[in-house]
Amino acid sequence: xxxxxxxxxxxxxxxxxxxxxxxxxxxxxxxxxxxxxxxxxxxxxxxxxxxxxxxxxxxxxxxxxxxxxxxxxxxxxxxxxxxxxxxxxxxxxxxxxxxxxxxxxxxxxxxxxxxxxxxxxxxxxxxxxxxxxxxxxxxxxxxxxxxxxxxxxxxxxxxxxxxxxxxxxxxxxxxxxxxxxxxxxxxxxxxxxxxxxxxxxxxxxxxxxxxxxxxxxxxxxxxxxxxxxxxxxxxxxxxxxxxxxxxxxxxxxxxxxxxxxxxxxxxxxxxxxxxxxxx
Amino acid sequence: xxxxxxxxxxxxxxxxxxxxxxxxxxxxxxxxxxxxxxxxxxxxxxxxxxxxxxxxxxxxxxxxxxxxxxxxxxxxxxxxxxxxxxxxxxxxxxxxxxxxxxxxxxxxxxxxxxxxxxxxxxxxxxxxxxxxxxxxxxxxxxxxxxxxxxxxxxxxxxxxxxxxxxxxxxxxxxxxxxxxxxxxxxxxxxxxxxxxxxxxxxxxxxxxxxxxxxxxxxxxxxxxxxxxxxxxxxxxxxxxxxxxxxxxxxxxxxxxxxxxxxxxxxxxxxxxxxxxxxxxxxxxxxxxxxxxxxxxxxxxxxxxxxxxxxxxxxxxxxxxxxxxxxxxxxxxxxxxxxxxxxxxxxxxxxxxxxxxxxxxxxxxxxxxxxxxxxxxxxxxxxxxxxxxxxxxxxxxxxxxxxxx
Numbered sequence: 001x002x003x004x005x006x007x008x009x010x011x012x013x014x015x016x017x018x019x020x021x022x023x024x025x026x027x028x029x030x031x032x033x034x035x036x037x038x039x040x041x042x043x044x045x046x047x048x049x050x051x052x053x054x055x056x057x058x059x060x061x062x063x064x065x066x067x068x069x070x071x072x073x074x075x076x077x078x079x080x081x082x083x084x085x086x087x088x089x090x091x092x093x094x095x096x097x098x099x100x101x102x103x104x105x106x107x108x109x110x111x112x113x114x115x116x117x118x119x120x121x122x123x124x125x126x127x128x129x130x131x132x133x134x135x136x137x138x139x140x141x142x143x144x145x146x147x148x149x150x151x152x153x154x155x156x157x158x159x160x161x162x163x164x165x166x167x168x169x170x171x172x173x174x175x176x177x178x179x180x181x182x183x184x185x186x187x188x189x190x191x192x193x194x195x196x197x198x199x200x201x202x203x204x205x206x207x208x209x210x211x212x213x214x215x216x217x218x219x220x221x222x223x224x225x226x227x228x229x230x231x232x233x234x235x236x237x238x239x240x241x242x243x244x245x246x247x248x249x250x251x252x253x254x255x256x257x258x259x260x261x262x263x264x265x266x267x268x269x270x271x272x273x274x275x276x277x278x279x
Numbered sequence: 280x281x282x283x284x285x286x287x288x289x290x291x292x293x294x295x296x297x298x299x300x301x302x303x304x305x306x307x308x309x310x311x312x313x314x315x316x317x318x319x320x321x322x323x324x325x326x327x328x329x330x331x332x333x334x335x336x337x338x339x340x341x342x343x344x345x346x347x348x349x350x351x352x353x354x355x356x357x358x359x360x361x362x363x364x365x366x367x368x369x370x371x372x373x374x375x376x377x378x379x380x381x382x383x384x385x386x387x388x389x390x391x392x393x394x395x396x397x398x399x400x401x402x403x404x405x406x407x408x409x410x411x412x413x414x415x416x417x418x419x420x421x422x423x424x425x426x427x428x429x430x431x432x433x434x435x436x437x438x439x440x441x442x443x444x445x446x447x448x449x450x451x452x453x454x455x456x457x458x459x460x461x462x463x464x465x466x467x468x469x470x471x472x473x474x475x476x477x478x479x480x481x482x483x484x485x486x487x488x489x490x491x492x493x494x495x496x497x498x499x500x501x502x503x504x505x506x507x508x509x510x511x512x513x514x515x516x517x518x519x520x521x522x523x524x525x526x527x528x529x530x531x532x533x534x535x536x537x538x539x540x541x542x543x544x545x546x547x548x549x550x551x552x553x554x555x556x557x558x559x560x561x562x563x564x565x566x567x568x569x570x571x572x573x574x575x576x577x578x579x580x581x582x583x584x585x586x587x588x589x590x591x592x593x594x595x596x597x598x599x600x601x602x603x604x605x606x607x608x609x610x611x612x613x614x615x616x617x618x619x620x621x622x623x624x625x626x627x628x629x630x631x632x633x634x635x636x637x638x639x640x641x642x643x644x645x646x647x648x649x650x651x652x653x654x655x656x657x658x659x660x661x662x663x664x665x666x667x668x669x670x671x672x673x674x675x676x677x678x679x680x681x682x683x
Contacts, residue, residue: 024392031378031389038380118375120352120367121393187301273355277292
């Protein structure tokens, strides 16, 4: 009699239902973007002003006013006065994408509790909307950054194309992690609080503001246990040294991305029924 | 045509003794289960046939909404299964996902997308949605400026813009004004005619009896009774009146109707009859005949206050007229045990032709909810015949005509 039946669909069925709900996914993405600036006078100027300010601050303060050069040996290849500014910008832009994806995904089920409880729609729409929104914000800031590179004559050339696979790896890793945290967060709210603390440490344990070369040699190997280190260095390599990434160094984050996605999807399938009861 | 088959359906929520025990259950592979199950619904078995409409009733907390959530697929059953075919629209809560900063039109698109429609489909439905909602120029105002009734109008219009094969409604219709509620029910009736299967939860007796072919009463997490709406509603009313004793009896009368009796038994109805002005019992009444409703009552115990109430119902079980001795300013006070009395109500039977039934109740104060001594449905069934000019309806309201 206790034939517990599960109505969570498999992978193929999930993708099919996402396609059927594409209008909802695109509509929600658009609305979420609009909502942020809806009640402001300047409206759509804000998503441009923000990243512009970021690039300006790092360029003016670190490159011109303080005259800082990128600390450590990584500066060797870069000759421009903008080197450190570019180093900081790309690090922060990539980090922002990562942190936005994971922190939005980990609350996505909690925030949409009402929708999940009252309407029957493919629940996987929600993480997809998170990806699209974070992707949109990233595109705006990244387009401005690219423009800045072109203007200051620092465009990396054909190695620029390498960012596409790098971004795919980053998004896969982030959403796998975010989904896992998102499901866990419904059951144990501590996960959410813990992650926002962990994110602070994670930022400073990743070579974004500094270069790995400035670390004492004895402990330098430790930073490579951080799966983001090699990925960030690949990005920085493209924009500072205009060099094609060394793909073999990205195995750790790729393996983790696959494992986290499998785990996240399985956890989601197994717990999504119970999740709705708790929301 | 769409059918709903519910088999062995049950829902239990997990209850953990402490916050940590869930973590322990997840983490320790051989620790076993640490939760206990709190069953809110158990062993439900029923089928809603294609084109049929079924009402679900029950007191608050009986599990009605949980059942609808499982049928519509938002909540997962703990045991059993729900089988359903066709396109489903579930009105569990109207206005879900409305964003106050966007206009009614934008929100209509959003709600439509949530139901899986494409933008082109919604654009095609939009004129019909606007026309049905009747909110005029507000459609292009932010929803922030809407009243709750207007939001409900828009939400209902979107949710029912396209005829579903199965429509599931959860008391959502109670927010609107009388005009719009009528419109909603008209639309639902229209859907029914075209073959939509309907499942509706309501506390509104009229709604259940006028729309449903069948009703299911949920009580204490199980199906208490299932059958004709009128019979189930009577049982439900008796149950409401009799929450402590749960002492409800139903028997089949010779006419095929089900007779429901309940109550604590402090007072009993000994006899009830409809009499003509000469004091003879009658079962057939002429339209506009003067009649007397006579009831004999005995107190089994000393009673502080005794009120006799009665209600005439038409053949669908819809109330036609009801009153009681409290409203008639004749409540009886401080009755000793063993007291017997006879109540006579004299009135003109301005009924339309048809059969009618009478329900009687003995209780204190102005209604039967607080203390119910006895409640008797179908205490009397009689037929009204018309020997005057032909007319329609349940009431005789003879006009005089003046044509200029």
